[in-house]
Amino acid sequence: MLAAPCEVNIGGIYMPPLLVAGVLGLLLTYGVAKKLTRLRWSRYFAAPPLVFVALVIIFTGLIETFVITG
Amino acid sequence: MLQRSLAAKESIKTGLAMSLACGCAMALGWSNPYWACIAVAVVSLPTVGETFKKCLQRLLGTFVGGVVALAVIALFPQERWACIACLALYLGICAFKITRSKAVYFWFLSGYVSLLIAVAIIGTSAEHAFYTAVLRMQETGLGILVYALVSVFLWPQHSSRDLDATVKSLLAVQAKILHLSFSLLRGNGQEEAVGSWLPLGDQLLNQLKRRLDASEMEQFEIRELRGYWQRLHGALQAMLSSMRLWHESFPELRHLDLERFVPDLAQVHEAMEGRFSRLQDSLEGGNLGEEPPLTLHLEQQQLASLSHLERAAVLTTFAALQRVEADSRTLLACLRAIKEPPRRHKSVLPPESAFPEIKRRADADSLLALFRGMLSVWLGSLIWIFVDPPGHLAFVVFVGLFTLMGIMAPQMDWRKFLVVNLIGVVFAAFLYVFIMPGLSRYAGLALLIFVFITTITYVSWRPRLAALRLAGVVPFIMMTNLQNQQTYDFASFVNNSAAMVAGILITAAIFQVPISSKPEKMLLRVMARFFRQAEGYLTSVRGRPAAGAGKEPLEAQWAAMQLSVGKIGGWANSVDYAVLQAGAKNAVGALVGSLHSIAYCFRLLASVPPENRACPGGIDQDFQAWDGVLLNALRQWAYAVRDQEAETRLHESLSQAYAAIEQAIEAAFEAGSDQMDDQHAAALYGLLGGYRGVHRALIHHAALAADFDWARWRESRF
Numbered sequence: 001m002l003a004a005p006c007e008v009n010i011g012g013i014y015m016p017p018l019l020v021a022g023v024l025g026l027l028l029t030y031g032v033a034k035k036l037t038r039l040r041w042s043r044y045f046a047a048p049p050l051v052f053v054a055l056v057i058i059f060t061g062l063i064e065t066f067v068i069t070g
Numbered sequence: 071m072l073q074r075s076l077a078a079k080e081s082i083k084t085g086l087a088m089s090l091a092c093g094c095a096m097a098l099g100w101s102n103p104y105w106a107c108i109a110v111a112v113v114s115l116p117t118v119g120e121t122f123k124k125c126l127q128r129l130l131g132t133f134v135g136g137v138v139a140l141a142v143i144a145l146f147p148q149e150r151w152a153c154i155a156c157l158a159l160y161l162g163i164c165a166f167k168i169t170r171s172k173a174v175y176f177w178f179l180s181g182y183v184s185l186l187i188a189v190a191i192i193g194t195s196a197e198h199a200f201y202t203a204v205l206r207m208q209e210t211g212l213g214i215l216v217y218a219l220v221s222v223f224l225w226p227q228h229s230s231r232d233l234d235a236t237v238k239s240l241l242a243v244q245a246k247i248l249h250l251s252f253s254l255l256r257g258n259g260q261e262e263a264v265g266s267w268l269p270l271g272d273q274l275l276n277q278l279k280r281r282l283d284a285s286e287m288e289q290f291e292i293r294e295l296r297g298y299w300q301r302l303h304g305a306l307q308a309m310l311s312s313m314r315l316w317h318e319s320f321p322e323l324r325h326l327d328l329e330r331f332v333p334d335l336a337q338v339h340e341a342m343e344g345r346f347s348r349l350q351d352s353l354e355g356g357n358l359g360e361e362p363p364l365t366l367h368l369e370q371q372q373l374a375s376l377s378h379l380e381r382a383a384v385l386t387t388f389a390a391l392q393r394v395e396a397d398s399r400t401l402l403a404c405l406r407a408i409k410e411p412p413r414r415h416k417s418v419l420p421p422e423s424a425f426p427e428i429k430r431r432a433d434a435d436s437l438l439a440l441f442r443g444m445l446s447v448w449l450g451s452l453i454w455i456f457v458d459p460p461g462h463l464a465f466v467v468f469v470g471l472f473t474l475m476g477i478m479a480p481q482m483d484w485r486k487f488l489v490v491n492l493i494g495v496v497f498a499a500f501l502y503v504f505i506m507p508g509l510s511r512y513a514g515l516a517l518l519i520f521v522f523i524t525t526i527t528y529v530s531w532r533p534r535l536a537a538l539r540l541a542g543v544v545p546f547i548m549m550t551n552l553q554n555q556q557t558y559d560f561a562s563f564v565n566n567s568a569a570m571v572a573g574i575l576i577t578a579a580i581f582q583v584p585i586s587s588k589p590e591k592m593l594l595r596v597m598a599r600f601f602r603q604a605e606g607y608l609t610s611v612r613g614r615p616a617a618g619a620g621k622e623p624l625e626a627q628w629a630a631m632q633l634s635v636g637k638i639g640g641w642a643n644s645v646d647y648a649v650l651q652a653g654a655k656n657a658v659g660a661l662v663g664s665l666h667s668i669a670y671c672f673r674l675l676a677s678v679p680p681e682n683r684a685c686p687g688g689i690d691q692d693f694q695a696w697d698g699v700l701l702n703a704l705r706q707w708a709y710a711v712r713d714q715e716a717e718t719r720l721h722e723s724l725s726q727a728y729a730a731i732e733q734a735i736e737a738a739f740e741a742g743s744d745q746m747d748d749q750h751a752a753a754l755y756g757l758l759g760g761y762r763g764v765h766r767a768l769i770h771h772a773a774l775a776a777d778f779d780w781a782r783w784r785e786s787r788f
Contacts, residue, residue: 038649043787045786
């Protein structure tokens, strides 16, 4: 049975799981993008802003599915 | 020590004004007293005049924005798409005007407030929208009034005191440029020394303009003599421009001893330095007497021994020097008119029309701003309607607000802006959760506001930290939602914070559509635009109608070229050089310098009056061929993708063409010289000098471009 995402408890404050996953996904994507730029691998992408958005969505989904579980 | 003292005083004034404004709004029973606090945060500027100017723009912008919003609501009460379309159009127009108008802050406020008032009606009533508009004006007026009173009565700083100091600094810089230029002409100086002082002159000129605008608001004596002060500013600008044009004529004199042809050069040098010394002394009470024009003689016999090209070089520099001398007399007359009773000097002053203010024409950046302004409202509204993000309607307002901020500051680093706002939100959250619930009376809140605002303002006092200051202050004021009947709702706080963060992210995405706003991409784009403008300028100069048909279009083209160079310099300062090759910053600096040089060489070419440009047949053909060579290079830089190989080939072809054209034109001038009278010959030599200058500047740019890693700059990056 799939584990359902549940609210994240930080110091008694309950956060929606998508918010936490979104923030973590954004931070992770920022780090990856910075690394790709330093290695000059970003030059192989035709539209890096769209790649950035796509990575945010992918990382958010992965974090919410595998990290934030009930 | 003095700066720190000034920072402390200004910080205390801002903190005090904000506490008082919030207290007055609460005492009067007004809703949303934090709007008064925001007004204080935004209009708090170092001097009284600058504050008054910004206050006026804020008040007018709020009024106009409110009227527009109420009009849209009245016209489309139940039609959301028409309402959104009108608001989007208005925000787009405000964004467009921000790029063109001098009253930038007025248009910013107008667009933002129209959105703020319009969303107030959603879920409420038309009366509520009207009430919100009036309340916004009241709170803004209160904030402005409180800060204005504090800034006038507590440690007032006046722009007018600095006005004379700025003029003196500018005169000192111009005197230095004059001294270095004469030293260079007489064989004692260095080329780089002159070039390093010219940008400082531009900075001081801009500073003078800002101080003059602020001083007119705060001191009646300056407002009364406004026309004379504007003439003085125009004369200083013309002086700097003439010095640049004079400097651009120097390279062609490299192998010539100018003192052989202008024997009184040393006396003129001394006399001009004396004149500038008297100009600076007049600002400290010294007298400015009448000064006759300095006589500059040309040794015609010595000149006749030169080749036509060398003669053109000498005559171009000589004409530029005469212009510098004439402009220094104009400067003297304008300063005398201010320092001494004006009635006696009206006849010798140049008319105000001699220094016209060239209106900024709309360019591609203006149209892009219009598009992005409209897109921000549409995107924000569609996301609100179909997704309903945190913050709900506040999200739409945030997207519009940040878009207008991005248009006001095109080099905005959205990542830094997001981080700084997040830090502001964290501070605000700490105060909202742990400090504010413990406050029971206004005294406690006033102390909290005073300490927090004073600290933030003091720490981020330097101009380049202005964004940090706003990002620290505004989240605290907006997120804590200060009210008379204060309630604490952390969910609402987080929702609004999330709306702000999401607004920043969406706005950052808007600035990638339809073209990337990354500094290195914008730099290349505006550089191509500069060469398109240069192409247009050259064709206008060569094909322009006879005198009397109006010179404004040429002046407007020149102003557009200068604006482009200014933008390129701005984008160059925002590039992240860590991701580029070593030495990229210096390479770009040299390129920007070469663009300045190209622009002024074109100006020198255009300075020959059109009525004197008719050429004997052979010479005219050579000039037309020269036009072809120059236009070919400009078109390649304007329209083709630039790479090192192509630039190297262009540099070689320009150098070869230069040598060939020089030989041909020398022969043409030799053949046609007996068909020309003295005046006509002088004009044609001026034209020849202008063309050589332009060609030399293009060769210099091509040499720099051949060493520039264009491919690395064009690479896709996150």
